[in-house]
Amino acid sequence: MPMELLRQLAQRDQFPAPVVGEAEVDKLRVLRAAGMVQAELPGEGESVRSARVITITGLGRATLRAQAAREFIARRDRLPGTPLSTAKA
Numbered sequence: 001m002p003m004e005l006l007r008q009l010a011q012r013d014q015f016p017a018p019v020v021g022e023a024e025v026d027k028l029r030v031l032r033a034a035g036m037v038q039a040e041l042p043g044e045g046e047s048v049r050s051a052r053v054i055t056i057t058g059l060g061r062a063t064l065r066a067q068a069a070r071e072f073i074a075r076r077d078r079l080p081g082t083p084l085s086t087a088k089a
Contacts, residue, residue: 001027002028002030002031002034005027006031009056015053015054015055015056016040016053017053018050018051018053019039019050019051019053020049021050022049025041025048025051028051028053029041035057035059035060036056036060036063037053038053038054039051039054040052040054
C-alpha cells in the first residue's frame with residue numbers, strides 16, 4: 001500500500017532516498033501523482049527496478065499526521081469505558 005511506503009520514507013533521516021523493486025516503484029508513482037513526494041522515476045522503457053525520493057512534501061507529511069490521528073481516534077473509541085457519545089452533532 002502506498003501509505004505504508006510513505007510511512008517508511010518518513011522514518012528516514014536523509015534524502016534523496018533510493019526505492020528499489022518494481023512494486024515499490026509503482027507505489028512511489030502513486031505517491032508522486034498524489035503530490036505527496038517529489039521523486040525521480042524511471043522513464044518509459046527504462047528499468048523500473050529503482051527510483052529516488054527527493055523529499056516528502058508538506059501534503060505528504062500532513063496526510064501522515066491525519067492518518068495517525070484517525071488511527072488514534074479509532075483505537076480510543078474501542079477502549080472499554082470510553083463514552084459512545086463521540087457522534088458528530
